[in-house]
Amino acid sequence: MSSEGAGPGFGPGSQSGLLCPEHGQPLSWFCCSERRLVCAACAELGGRCRGHRIRRAEERAEEMRNKIVDQCERLQSQSACITKYVAEVLTGKNQRAVSMASAARELVIQRLSLIRSLCESEEQRLLEQVHGEEERVHQSILTQRVHWAEVLQKLDTIRTSLVGMLTHLDDLQLIQKEQEVFERTEEAEGILDPQESEKLNFNEKCTWSPLLTQLWATAVLGSFSGMEDVRIDERTVSPFLELSDDRRTLTFSAKKSKSCADGPERFDHWPNALATTSFQSGLHTWMVNVQNSCAYKVGVATGQLPRKGSGSDSRLGYNTFSWVFSRYDQDFCFSHNGQHESLGLLRCPARLGVLLDLQAQELLFYEPSSGTVLHTHHTPFPGPLFPVFAVADQSISITC
Numbered sequence: 001m002s003s004e005g006a007g008p009g010f011g012p013g014s015q016s017g018l019l020c021p022e023h024g025q026p027l028s029w030f031c032c033s034e035r036r037l038v039c040a041a042c043a044e045l046g047g048r049c050r051g052h053r054i055r056r057a058e059e060r061a062e063e064m065r066n067k068i069v070d071q072c073e074r075l076q077s078q079s080a081c082i083t084k085y086v087a088e089v090l091t092g093k094n095q096r097a098v099s100m101a102s103a104a105r106e107l108v109i110q111r112l113s114l115i116r117s118l119c120e121s122e123e124q125r126l127l128e129q130v131h132g133e134e135e136r137v138h139q140s141i142l143t144q145r146v147h148w149a150e151v152l153q154k155l156d157t158i159r160t161s162l163v164g165m166l167t168h169l170d171d172l173q174l175i176q177k178e179q180e181v182f183e184r185t186e187e188a189e190g191i192l193d194p195q196e197s198e199k200l201n202f203n204e205k206c207t208w209s210p211l212l213t214q215l216w217a218t219a220v221l222g223s224f225s226g227m228e229d230v231r232i233d234e235r236t237v238s239p240f241l242e243l244s245d246d247r248r249t250l251t252f253s254a255k256k257s258k259s260c261a262d263g264p265e266r267f268d269h270w271p272n273a274l275a276t277t278s279f280q281s282g283l284h285t286w287m288v289n290v291q292n293s294c295a296y297k298v299g300v301a302t303g304q305l306p307r308k309g310s311g312s313d314s315r316l317g318y319n320t321f322s323w324v325f326s327r328y329d330q331d332f333c334f335s336h337n338g339q340h341e342s343l344g345l346l347r348c349p350a351r352l353g354v355l356l357d358l359q360a361q362e363l364l365f366y367e368p369s370s371g372t373v374l375h376t377h378h379t380p381f382p383g384p385l386f387p388v389f390a391v392a393d394q395s396i397s398i399t400c
Contacts, residue, residue: 029055057175068162129206284356294393
């Protein structure tokens, strides 16, 4: 027999009055091998549990109490986490969904007002989609609330049951409830914590429409009072570029200029340049003549765009600071943060228009001659944006 503590005898567990059916003695010991209560006679050398691992019943009960306390603490922590998720995350998502739905609705109405005679039916369709998306998110959040309310109720029931066992049962009764404790604990551990889900977020793509985008761009460009007076900031111009006197034309040079004084604003490796003006709100558009170049980039960037080194941090379209339309020979793409979306254009645009709508958080590239929208990109832009340019073949020019 292998036992822990003193030799077989009477323990506190004998107070329950349970007796061994074989020997008539109090069940004051616990056989770890058979996982049941036994008496001192069963635990002795000649007993049925000889050679087994034997423990005092009160020691086994104390071990179970510790496990229950630990489980109750975990349940309390899990309940607190879920409560915070329901109170803060779901509430915040619901508020954001309502706000974003309102903004999307306003955007749709604002754009369609410019061309209402041509697209009243499109307005109705898109508003229904926005409403449907808002309802979907709202319903998903309501479903989540109901689900987590049920989970909290279940966790509270399990915890109440375990606390009841802990406070109302003596040692032997507690040990006899071991299977129930195990089942309750297993049930609680099977409840997963809340996870982020796109189903709880408003999908802004519900307002996207090729017809609306094309008509809106045409209407805006046709009614816009004028292009932005965009000029290049000569302090940022790469030593591989030459800047014209009017600061509108960039010409690529394979030889690095030695007369170009270095400074913290200047790009020292990639053939990049930033404009002097930044935009923080409103609607802005500018035009670039690109017919002479087979390798260029045109777009926007934040002022945090790094200027030094040959790494991706300062390479346009390869970082989180820049969004650009680019051409390399016959390949056209839109690039941001190292992600390149091929555009598959059938012909090379001679001029490239850029339209930046900061209210709608949209960047649009178009071909002015045909009014064709080449690409649109929606994203919450961080902070003021500068027009940005790069050229690695011939020259490009900003036009009025």
